[in-house]
Amino acid sequence: MGYLCDFCGDQRAVVYCRSDAACLCLSCDRNVHSANALSRRHSRTLVCERCNSEPASVQCTEESISLCQNCDWLGHGTASSSSTHKRQTINCYTGCPSSAELSSIWSFFSDIPSMGEKCEQELGLMSINENRNNSTWVPLESQNVSGSPQVTDLPSKDRSSVGASSMPESSSKPRLPDQQPESADECIPKLNWSGKKSPGIFEDDDLYNDFNMDEVDLELENYEELFGMTLSHSEDLFENGGIDSLFGTKEVAASAGNSNCQGAVAAEGSSIGLVNAVQPACSNAASADSMLSSKTEPFLRITGRQSQSNISFSGISKDSSTGDYQECGASSTLPIGEPPWYSPCPESSLQYASRSNAVMRYREKKKARKFEKSVRYASRKARADIRKRVKGRFVKAGDVYDYDPLSQTRSY
DNA sequence: GATCAGTCGCGTACCACACGCCGAA
Protein backbone atom coordinates (compact mmCIF):
# COMPACT_ATOMS: atom_id res chain seq x y z
CA MET A 1 0.00 0.00 0.00
CA GLY A 2 1.49 3.25 -1.08
CA TYR A 3 0.87 6.72 0.19
CA LEU A 4 -2.66 7.91 0.31
CA CYS A 5 -4.24 10.43 -1.95
CA ASP A 6 -3.55 13.97 -0.80
CA PHE A 7 -7.10 14.92 -1.62
CA CYS A 8 -9.34 12.20 -0.29
CA GLY A 9 -6.81 10.61 1.99
CA ASP A 10 -8.49 7.33 1.34
CA GLN A 11 -7.33 5.84 -1.90
CA ARG A 12 -3.83 5.08 -2.85
CA ALA A 13 -2.10 7.92 -4.64
CA VAL A 14 -1.41 7.02 -8.23
CA VAL A 15 -0.64 10.18 -10.12
CA TYR A 16 1.42 13.18 -9.29
CA CYS A 17 0.43 16.69 -10.28
CA ARG A 18 3.34 19.06 -10.19
CA SER A 19 1.16 22.11 -10.53
CA ASP A 20 -0.66 21.14 -7.38
CA ALA A 21 2.34 19.44 -5.86
CA ALA A 22 -0.03 16.70 -4.88
CA CYS A 23 -0.29 12.96 -5.14
CA LEU A 24 -3.77 11.92 -6.12
CA CYS A 25 -5.73 8.80 -6.74
CA LEU A 26 -7.21 8.58 -10.20
CA SER A 27 -10.65 9.39 -8.98
CA CYS A 28 -9.60 12.58 -7.27
CA ASP A 29 -7.29 13.37 -10.13
CA ARG A 30 -10.19 13.50 -12.47
CA ASN A 31 -12.43 15.24 -10.02
CA VAL A 32 -9.91 17.90 -9.23
CA HIS A 33 -8.68 18.44 -12.73
CA SER A 34 -12.06 18.44 -14.34
CA ALA A 35 -13.07 21.43 -12.27
CA ASN A 36 -12.16 23.99 -14.87
CA ALA A 37 -10.19 24.58 -18.02
CA LEU A 38 -7.12 25.68 -16.16
CA SER A 39 -6.93 22.69 -13.92
CA ARG A 40 -7.34 20.45 -16.92
CA ARG A 41 -4.10 21.85 -18.19
CA HIS A 42 -2.19 20.54 -15.23
CA SER A 43 0.35 18.08 -16.42
CA ARG A 44 0.38 14.87 -14.45
CA THR A 45 2.30 11.68 -14.41
CA LEU A 46 2.50 8.61 -12.24
CA VAL A 47 3.85 8.95 -8.77
CA CYS A 48 7.07 7.21 -7.92
CA GLU A 49 6.23 3.94 -6.26
CA ARG A 50 9.44 3.89 -4.36
CA CYS A 51 9.62 7.25 -2.67
CA ASN A 52 5.94 8.02 -3.14
CA SER A 53 6.70 11.68 -3.23
CA GLU A 54 8.07 12.49 -6.64
CA PRO A 55 6.68 12.23 -10.14
CA ALA A 56 7.73 9.07 -11.84
CA SER A 57 9.66 9.37 -15.03
CA VAL A 58 10.26 5.78 -16.01
CA GLN A 59 8.63 2.43 -15.55
CA CYS A 60 10.97 -0.43 -14.81
CA THR A 61 9.53 -3.27 -16.80
CA GLU A 62 11.58 -5.78 -14.89
CA GLU A 63 10.24 -4.76 -11.53
CA SER A 64 6.91 -3.41 -12.77
CA ILE A 65 7.43 -0.29 -10.77
CA SER A 66 7.33 3.35 -11.67
CA LEU A 67 10.27 5.36 -10.52
CA CYS A 68 11.21 8.98 -10.28
CA GLN A 69 14.54 9.96 -11.67
CA ASN A 70 16.22 9.91 -8.34
CA CYS A 71 14.96 6.48 -7.39
CA ASP A 72 15.70 5.30 -10.87
CA TRP A 73 19.16 6.64 -10.59
CA LEU A 74 19.67 5.16 -7.18
CA GLY A 75 18.22 1.85 -8.18
CA HIS A 76 19.66 1.49 -11.60
CA GLY A 77 22.52 3.81 -11.66
CA THR A 78 24.94 1.62 -9.85
CA ALA A 79 26.90 -1.16 -11.33
CA SER A 80 24.43 -3.67 -10.02
CA SER A 81 22.60 -6.07 -12.23
CA SER A 82 19.51 -3.92 -12.00
CA SER A 83 21.24 -1.29 -14.07
CA THR A 84 20.41 -3.36 -17.09
CA HIS A 85 16.71 -3.31 -16.38
CA LYS A 86 14.60 -2.15 -19.22
CA ARG A 87 12.74 0.96 -18.44
CA GLN A 88 9.93 2.63 -20.25
CA THR A 89 9.42 6.32 -20.32
CA ILE A 90 6.34 7.56 -18.54
CA ASN A 91 4.72 10.39 -20.40
CA CYS A 92 2.83 13.20 -18.85
CA TYR A 93 -0.77 13.83 -19.62
CA THR A 94 -3.24 16.61 -19.20
CA GLY A 95 -6.97 16.77 -19.24
CA CYS A 96 -9.10 13.99 -17.90
CA PRO A 97 -8.19 10.84 -19.75
CA SER A 98 -10.00 7.69 -18.97
CA SER A 99 -8.28 4.68 -17.57
CA ALA A 100 -8.38 3.11 -20.99
CA GLU A 101 -6.71 6.14 -22.46
CA LEU A 102 -4.10 6.02 -19.81
CA SER A 103 -3.52 2.43 -20.69
CA SER A 104 -3.02 3.47 -24.27
CA ILE A 105 -0.19 5.78 -23.37
CA TRP A 106 1.14 3.66 -20.56
CA SER A 107 1.19 0.11 -21.78
CA PHE A 108 2.13 -1.00 -18.31
CA PHE A 109 -0.82 0.78 -16.79
CA SER A 110 -3.06 -2.23 -16.90
CA ASP A 111 -0.28 -4.24 -15.32
CA ILE A 112 -0.75 -2.35 -12.14
CA PRO A 113 -3.85 -3.86 -10.57
CA SER A 114 -4.21 -1.32 -7.87
CA MET A 115 -4.17 1.40 -10.46
CA GLY A 116 -5.96 0.15 -13.45
CA GLU A 117 -8.70 -1.97 -12.01
CA LYS A 118 -9.65 -0.15 -8.94
CA CYS A 119 -9.52 3.26 -10.39
CA GLU A 120 -11.24 2.13 -13.52
CA GLN A 121 -14.13 1.30 -11.36
CA GLU A 122 -14.02 4.66 -9.73
CA LEU A 123 -13.71 6.45 -12.97
CA GLY A 124 -16.77 4.77 -14.19
CA LEU A 125 -18.73 6.65 -11.62
CA MET A 126 -17.75 9.97 -12.98
CA SER A 127 -19.31 11.77 -15.82
CA ILE A 128 -16.64 13.67 -17.52
CA ASN A 129 -17.07 13.89 -21.19
CA GLU A 130 -14.33 16.20 -22.15
CA ASN A 131 -11.64 13.68 -22.33
CA ARG A 132 -11.36 13.53 -26.02
CA ASN A 133 -10.74 17.13 -26.62
CA ASN A 134 -8.88 18.11 -23.58
CA SER A 135 -6.65 15.23 -22.83
CA THR A 136 -3.16 15.46 -24.05
CA TRP A 137 0.00 13.91 -22.96
CA VAL A 138 3.42 15.20 -23.28
CA PRO A 139 6.32 12.99 -23.99
CA LEU A 140 9.15 13.55 -21.68
CA GLU A 141 11.44 13.98 -24.54
CA SER A 142 14.24 14.49 -22.15
CA GLN A 143 13.88 10.85 -21.42
CA ASN A 144 13.27 9.93 -24.98
CA VAL A 145 16.69 10.81 -26.02
CA SER A 146 16.92 7.82 -28.18
CA GLY A 147 13.60 8.36 -29.73
CA SER A 148 12.50 5.10 -28.26
CA PRO A 149 10.32 4.60 -25.25
CA GLN A 150 12.62 1.90 -24.09
CA VAL A 151 15.49 3.04 -22.03
CA THR A 152 18.10 0.60 -21.04
CA ASP A 153 20.90 2.81 -19.94
CA LEU A 154 20.98 5.69 -17.67
CA PRO A 155 22.00 8.83 -19.40
CA SER A 156 25.62 9.34 -19.20
CA LYS A 157 27.22 12.59 -18.36
CA ASP A 158 28.41 12.87 -21.84
CA ARG A 159 24.96 12.62 -23.17
CA SER A 160 24.29 15.90 -24.69
CA SER A 161 20.66 15.77 -23.79
CA VAL A 162 21.32 18.10 -20.99
CA GLY A 163 19.43 20.62 -22.98
CA ALA A 164 16.47 18.37 -22.91
CA SER A 165 14.15 20.69 -21.18
CA SER A 166 15.18 23.49 -23.34
CA MET A 167 12.34 23.80 -25.70
CA PRO A 168 12.82 21.50 -28.56
CA GLU A 169 11.34 23.39 -31.35
CA SER A 170 8.62 21.09 -32.35
CA SER A 171 8.79 18.08 -30.18
CA SER A 172 7.58 19.97 -27.22
CA LYS A 173 4.11 20.16 -28.51
CA PRO A 174 1.71 17.99 -26.70
CA ARG A 175 0.71 15.06 -28.72
CA LEU A 176 -2.61 13.49 -29.01
CA PRO A 177 -2.70 9.87 -28.01
CA ASP A 178 -3.07 8.63 -31.52
CA GLN A 179 -0.42 10.88 -32.85
CA GLN A 180 2.95 9.48 -33.60
CA PRO A 181 6.17 11.32 -33.63
CA GLU A 182 6.75 12.78 -36.99
CA SER A 183 10.22 11.52 -36.98
CA ALA A 184 12.76 10.14 -34.70
CA ASP A 185 14.48 13.45 -34.63
CA GLU A 186 11.48 14.99 -33.12
CA CYS A 187 12.21 13.26 -29.90
CA ILE A 188 15.76 14.35 -29.81
CA PRO A 189 16.11 17.46 -27.77
CA LYS A 190 17.78 20.27 -29.48
CA LEU A 191 21.04 21.17 -27.97
CA ASN A 192 21.83 24.63 -26.79
CA TRP A 193 18.47 25.85 -27.69
CA SER A 194 18.79 29.53 -27.88
CA GLY A 195 15.46 30.34 -26.41
CA LYS A 196 14.56 32.43 -29.37
CA LYS A 197 11.01 32.03 -30.28
CA SER A 198 10.70 30.65 -33.67
CA PRO A 199 8.04 32.48 -35.58
CA GLY A 200 5.03 30.46 -36.26
CA ILE A 201 5.91 27.61 -34.05
CA PHE A 202 3.76 28.53 -31.14
CA GLU A 203 1.20 30.45 -32.99
CA ASP A 204 -2.33 29.23 -33.41
CA ASP A 205 -1.64 26.17 -31.46
CA ASP A 206 -4.24 25.65 -28.84
CA LEU A 207 -2.69 22.50 -27.68
CA TYR A 208 0.52 24.19 -27.11
CA ASN A 209 -1.13 27.04 -25.40
CA ASP A 210 -2.49 24.58 -22.98
CA PHE A 211 0.91 23.28 -22.45
CA ASN A 212 2.24 26.74 -21.84
CA MET A 213 -0.33 27.27 -19.22
CA ASP A 214 0.95 24.39 -17.31
CA GLU A 215 4.42 25.63 -17.65
CA VAL A 216 3.57 28.66 -15.67
CA ASP A 217 3.01 26.64 -12.60
CA LEU A 218 6.20 24.85 -13.06
CA GLU A 219 8.11 27.97 -13.64
CA LEU A 220 6.75 29.55 -10.55
CA GLU A 221 7.85 26.60 -8.63
CA ASN A 222 11.15 26.63 -10.32
CA TYR A 223 11.52 30.22 -9.46
CA GLU A 224 10.84 29.59 -5.85
CA GLU A 225 13.20 26.72 -5.80
CA LEU A 226 15.79 28.45 -7.80
CA PHE A 227 15.98 31.66 -5.87
CA GLY A 228 14.89 30.22 -2.63
CA MET A 229 17.47 27.59 -2.85
CA THR A 230 20.24 29.87 -3.81
CA LEU A 231 19.56 31.95 -0.78
CA SER A 232 18.63 29.49 1.88
CA HIS A 233 19.23 26.04 0.63
CA SER A 234 22.41 26.68 -1.09
CA GLU A 235 24.07 26.14 2.21
CA ASP A 236 23.17 22.53 2.08
CA LEU A 237 24.50 22.16 -1.34
CA PHE A 238 27.56 24.06 -0.47
CA GLU A 239 28.17 21.81 2.42
CA ASN A 240 28.02 18.88 0.15
CA GLY A 241 29.99 20.53 -2.52
CA GLY A 242 27.16 20.02 -4.89
CA ILE A 243 26.47 23.57 -5.78
CA ASP A 244 29.98 23.93 -6.94
CA SER A 245 29.09 21.84 -9.86
CA LEU A 246 26.38 24.28 -10.66
CA PHE A 247 27.77 27.66 -9.95
CA GLY A 248 31.35 27.07 -9.21
CA THR A 249 31.51 29.61 -6.47
CA LYS A 250 29.26 30.69 -3.68
CA GLU A 251 29.46 34.24 -4.83
CA VAL A 252 27.93 33.35 -8.11
CA ALA A 253 25.09 31.52 -6.53
CA ALA A 254 24.48 34.28 -4.08
CA SER A 255 24.42 36.89 -6.74
CA ALA A 256 22.13 34.77 -8.80
CA GLY A 257 19.70 34.74 -5.94
CA ASN A 258 20.02 38.39 -5.19
CA SER A 259 16.70 40.02 -5.65
CA ASN A 260 18.43 43.22 -6.55
CA CYS A 261 20.47 41.65 -9.21
CA GLN A 262 21.11 43.95 -12.07
CA GLY A 263 22.46 42.76 -15.29
CA ALA A 264 24.24 39.63 -15.95
CA VAL A 265 25.38 37.18 -13.43
CA ALA A 266 28.56 35.93 -14.74
CA ALA A 267 31.52 34.16 -13.42
CA GLU A 268 34.18 32.22 -15.08
CA GLY A 269 37.03 30.04 -14.16
CA SER A 270 35.48 28.29 -11.24
CA SER A 271 37.07 25.27 -9.74
CA ILE A 272 34.71 22.91 -11.43
CA GLY A 273 32.47 24.57 -13.86
CA LEU A 274 32.91 27.41 -16.18
CA VAL A 275 29.94 29.54 -15.65
CA ASN A 276 28.61 31.70 -18.35
CA ALA A 277 25.58 33.03 -16.72
CA VAL A 278 23.54 35.54 -18.57
CA GLN A 279 20.66 36.88 -16.63
CA PRO A 280 18.46 39.74 -17.56
CA ALA A 281 18.14 42.52 -15.13
CA CYS A 282 15.66 41.92 -12.40
CA SER A 283 14.86 44.43 -9.78
CA ASN A 284 12.69 42.27 -7.68
CA ALA A 285 11.16 38.91 -7.34
CA ALA A 286 8.27 39.78 -9.53
CA SER A 287 10.54 40.70 -12.30
CA ALA A 288 12.45 37.57 -11.77
CA ASP A 289 9.27 35.68 -11.93
CA SER A 290 8.24 37.19 -15.15
CA MET A 291 11.68 36.68 -16.36
CA LEU A 292 11.48 33.02 -15.65
CA SER A 293 8.20 32.87 -17.36
CA SER A 294 9.60 34.44 -20.42
CA LYS A 295 9.66 32.21 -23.39
CA THR A 296 11.78 34.46 -25.45
CA GLU A 297 15.01 34.77 -23.62
CA PRO A 298 17.26 32.36 -21.93
CA PHE A 299 18.28 33.76 -18.62
CA LEU A 300 20.96 31.54 -17.35
CA ARG A 301 23.31 29.31 -19.07
CA ILE A 302 25.96 27.31 -17.45
CA THR A 303 28.57 25.65 -19.46
CA GLY A 304 30.08 22.78 -17.66
CA ARG A 305 33.53 21.43 -17.68
CA GLN A 306 34.60 20.05 -20.94
CA SER A 307 31.66 18.57 -22.70
CA GLN A 308 30.10 16.99 -19.74
CA SER A 309 27.69 19.60 -18.76
CA ASN A 310 25.93 22.28 -20.60
CA ILE A 311 23.18 23.39 -18.38
CA SER A 312 20.74 25.89 -19.66
CA PHE A 313 18.37 27.79 -17.48
CA SER A 314 16.29 28.68 -20.39
CA GLY A 315 13.16 29.83 -18.70
CA ILE A 316 11.43 27.28 -20.81
CA SER A 317 10.37 24.63 -18.48
CA LYS A 318 9.23 21.41 -19.81
CA ASP A 319 7.17 19.26 -17.62
CA SER A 320 9.83 16.78 -17.24
CA SER A 321 10.09 14.75 -14.17
CA THR A 322 13.41 16.03 -13.21
CA GLY A 323 11.51 17.20 -10.21
CA ASP A 324 13.86 16.97 -7.38
CA TYR A 325 16.74 18.12 -9.37
CA GLN A 326 14.93 21.14 -10.56
CA GLU A 327 13.97 21.87 -7.05
CA CYS A 328 17.57 21.90 -6.10
CA GLY A 329 18.02 24.81 -8.39
CA ALA A 330 19.19 22.81 -11.28
CA SER A 331 17.56 23.15 -14.57
CA SER A 332 15.34 20.51 -15.89
CA THR A 333 17.83 20.33 -18.63
CA LEU A 334 19.93 18.12 -16.53
CA PRO A 335 20.20 14.67 -17.93
CA ILE A 336 18.01 12.02 -16.55
CA GLY A 337 19.22 10.57 -13.35
CA GLU A 338 21.90 13.08 -12.92
CA PRO A 339 21.46 15.22 -9.86
CA PRO A 340 22.90 18.69 -9.93
CA TRP A 341 25.55 17.61 -7.53
CA TYR A 342 26.53 14.95 -9.93
CA SER A 343 30.06 14.14 -9.23
CA PRO A 344 32.55 14.17 -12.01
CA CYS A 345 33.93 11.03 -10.46
CA PRO A 346 30.98 8.69 -10.25
CA GLU A 347 33.17 5.75 -9.66
CA SER A 348 33.70 6.80 -6.11
CA SER A 349 31.30 5.03 -3.80
CA LEU A 350 32.14 7.53 -1.13
CA GLN A 351 30.99 10.37 -3.28
CA TYR A 352 27.99 8.40 -4.25
CA ALA A 353 27.08 8.06 -0.59
CA SER A 354 27.71 11.73 -0.16
CA ARG A 355 25.31 12.48 -2.96
CA SER A 356 22.73 10.26 -1.41
CA ASN A 357 23.18 12.06 1.84
CA ALA A 358 22.86 15.34 0.06
CA VAL A 359 19.65 14.21 -1.51
CA MET A 360 18.27 13.04 1.79
CA ARG A 361 19.29 16.17 3.62
CA TYR A 362 17.82 18.35 0.98
CA ARG A 363 14.54 16.54 1.05
CA GLU A 364 14.34 16.63 4.79
CA LYS A 365 15.01 20.30 4.80
CA LYS A 366 12.52 20.84 2.06
CA LYS A 367 9.87 19.03 3.99
CA ALA A 368 10.66 21.07 7.04
CA ARG A 369 10.06 24.25 5.15
CA LYS A 370 6.77 25.86 5.81
CA PHE A 371 5.80 29.00 4.06
CA GLU A 372 2.46 29.44 5.64
CA LYS A 373 2.28 31.55 8.72
CA SER A 374 2.63 29.58 11.86
CA VAL A 375 0.82 30.51 15.02
CA ARG A 376 3.07 30.26 18.02
CA TYR A 377 0.48 30.92 20.63
CA ALA A 378 -2.91 29.48 19.94
CA SER A 379 -4.34 31.29 22.93
CA ARG A 380 -3.36 34.63 21.49
CA LYS A 381 -4.81 33.71 18.18
CA ALA A 382 -8.04 32.72 19.85
CA ARG A 383 -8.18 36.08 21.56
CA ALA A 384 -7.37 37.99 18.42
CA ASP A 385 -10.05 36.09 16.59
CA ILE A 386 -12.74 37.34 18.91
CA ARG A 387 -11.36 40.78 19.55
CA LYS A 388 -13.37 43.70 18.28
CA ARG A 389 -11.78 46.00 15.75
CA VAL A 390 -12.12 49.37 14.08
CA LYS A 391 -10.81 49.35 10.54
CA GLY A 392 -8.82 46.31 11.35
CA ARG A 393 -7.29 47.74 14.46
CA PHE A 394 -7.97 46.41 17.87
CA VAL A 395 -10.04 48.65 20.07
CA LYS A 396 -10.28 48.96 23.80
CA ALA A 397 -12.84 46.81 25.43
CA GLY A 398 -16.06 48.74 25.65
CA ASP A 399 -15.19 51.19 22.91
CA VAL A 400 -17.30 51.51 19.84
CA TYR A 401 -16.26 49.02 17.23
CA ASP A 402 -17.16 48.51 13.63
CA TYR A 403 -16.25 44.87 13.37
CA ASP A 404 -17.07 42.06 15.73
CA PRO A 405 -15.60 38.74 14.64
CA LEU A 406 -18.18 36.91 16.68
CA SER A 407 -21.30 38.57 15.36
CA GLN A 408 -19.84 39.84 12.09
CA THR A 409 -21.89 42.96 12.64
CA ARG A 410 -21.04 46.58 12.89
CA SER A 411 -21.75 48.60 15.97
CA TYR A 412 -23.03 51.51 13.99
C1' DG B 1 11.67 56.78 -26.82
C1' DA B 2 10.07 59.59 -22.89
C1' DT B 3 6.47 61.07 -19.86
C1' DC B 4 2.32 60.87 -17.17
C1' DA B 5 -1.81 59.04 -15.07
C1' DG B 6 -4.26 55.13 -13.62
C1' DT B 7 -4.33 50.42 -11.92
C1' DC B 8 -2.76 46.52 -9.50
C1' DG B 9 -0.36 43.74 -6.15
C1' DC B 10 2.49 43.26 -2.29
C1' DG B 11 4.39 44.43 2.11
C1' DT B 12 3.82 46.67 6.36
C1' DA B 13 2.13 49.55 10.17
C1' DC B 14 -1.41 49.97 13.37
C1' DC B 15 -4.34 48.83 17.24
C1' DA B 16 -5.40 46.40 22.46
C1' DC B 17 -4.20 43.22 25.64
C1' DA B 18 -3.53 38.47 27.42
C1' DC B 19 0.28 35.82 27.99
C1' DG B 20 5.10 34.21 28.05
C1' DC B 21 9.49 35.26 29.75
C1' DC B 22 12.79 36.73 33.02
C1' DG B 23 14.82 38.90 36.91
C1' DA B 24 14.12 39.95 41.74
C1' DA B 25 12.56 38.72 46.23
Add this chain to the structure above:
DNA sequence: CGTTCGGCGTGTGGTACGCGACTGA
Protein backbone atom coordinates in the same frame (compact mmCIF):
# COMPACT_ATOMS: atom_id res chain seq x y z
C1' DC C 1 17.49 25.38 45.07
C1' DG C 2 12.67 25.97 44.27
C1' DT C 3 8.66 29.03 44.34
C1' DT C 4 6.24 33.34 43.86
C1' DC C 5 5.61 37.91 42.20
C1' DG C 6 5.90 41.84 39.22
C1' DG C 7 7.25 44.15 35.08
C1' DC C 8 8.09 44.14 30.33
C1' DG C 9 7.96 42.61 25.70
C1' DT C 10 5.61 39.76 22.38
C1' DG C 11 2.17 38.10 19.27
C1' DT C 12 -2.34 37.90 17.38
C1' DG C 13 -5.82 39.39 12.84
C1' DG C 14 -8.20 42.73 9.72
C1' DT C 15 -7.69 46.90 7.47
C1' DA C 16 -5.57 51.03 5.51
C1' DC C 17 -1.85 52.84 3.38
C1' DG C 18 2.48 53.40 0.84
C1' DC C 19 5.38 51.96 -2.68
C1' DG C 20 6.94 49.86 -6.85
C1' DA C 21 5.74 47.66 -11.10
C1' DC C 22 3.00 47.61 -14.95
C1' DT C 23 0.02 49.36 -18.69
C1' DG C 24 -2.01 52.40 -21.89
C1' DA C 25 -2.43 56.97 -23.76
